[in-house]
Amino acid sequence: MTTYACPKGHASEESDFCDTCGAKIDGAAAAPSPPPPVSAPAAVVATEPCPNCGTPRAGSSRFCEDCGYDHSTGRIPTLVPAAPAAAPAAGWTVTIAPDRSYFEDNAIDGIEFPENGPSRTVPLPPPQVRIGRRSTSKGTHPEIDLSDDDPGVSHSHALLTLSVDGVWLVSDVGSTNGTYINDDQQPLTAGQSRALADGDRVHVGAWTTLTLKAPTA
Numbered sequence: 001m002t003t004y005a006c007p008k009g010h011a012s013e014e015s016d017f018c019d020t021c022g023a024k025i026d027g028a029a030a031a032p033s034p035p036p037p038v039s040a041p042a043a044v045v046a047t048e049p050c051p052n053c054g055t056p057r058a059g060s061s062r063f064c065e066d067c068g069y070d071h072s073t074g075r076i077p078t079l080v081p082a083a084p085a086a087a088p089a090a091g092w093t094v095t096i097a098p099d100r101s102y103f104e105d106n107a108i109d110g111i112e113f114p115e116n117g118p119s120r121t122v123p124l125p126p127p128q129v130r131i132g133r134r135s136t137s138k139g140t141h142p143e144i145d146l147s148d149d150d151p152g153v154s155h156s157h158a159l160l161t162l163s164v165d166g167v168w169l170v171s172d173v174g175s176t177n178g179t180y181i182n183d184d185q186q187p188l189t190a191g192q193s194r195a196l197a198d199g200d201r202v203h204v205g206a207w208t209t210l211t212l213k214a215p216t217a
Helices: 100-105
Strands: 093-098 120-123 128-132 156-162 168-172 179-181 193-195 201-204 208-213
Touching: 156 201, 168 179
Parallel strands: none
Antiparallel strands: 093 120, 093 208, 128 156, 156 168, 168 193, 179 201, 201 208
16 A cells, blocks of 8 residues: 655655655655455464373363363263153054944844944044044034944034133034933934043944043053
8 A cells, every 4th residue: 555755754544745744745655554464373282182981182171172081180971861851641542343232232224234344443633523424415524433333423524622621522413313421312403512521421323332542551
């Protein structure tokens, strides 16, 4: 960078008037400023590798950045394994199976009990689970679909709802053959709800019984 000598001794970047004091400059350029001295590169200090894992030691740091080895005491950290997380309790489930006793008590003319009918257990995902038979034309897509299990089940038969108190409720939604609870002789009326407990049985259709199972501890 070229500077100009001010009569008062300033180094000005302007050639006509000093940019420090405003004095008139005769235009003679001053000697260029010497470049700043170049600092010598810092000496590279060789460090010994960690005797435990071989990672180069960072300066004079006490602990190895990789394995935690203590260069002062020579101790290797012992990692305490975390306690395994407790498995979450299983949610409510329902076992669906043909029930001969229910069939004989409420026999429907023209159908026979399935001697080798399948049994299955499925989860009850909150907040609601619909029981019925799938029908594209009617727009019914129940979570518990008994289309292939029981011809006596209505397309929209019953509804299981988890209350804010954590209790499952069952209600009939206008089924043809009714919804029965345990050994009750009278079915639920349309829209009527009943609280269910672990082991309670819900009877629907011609022979299907759904048995509720509470979560395990």
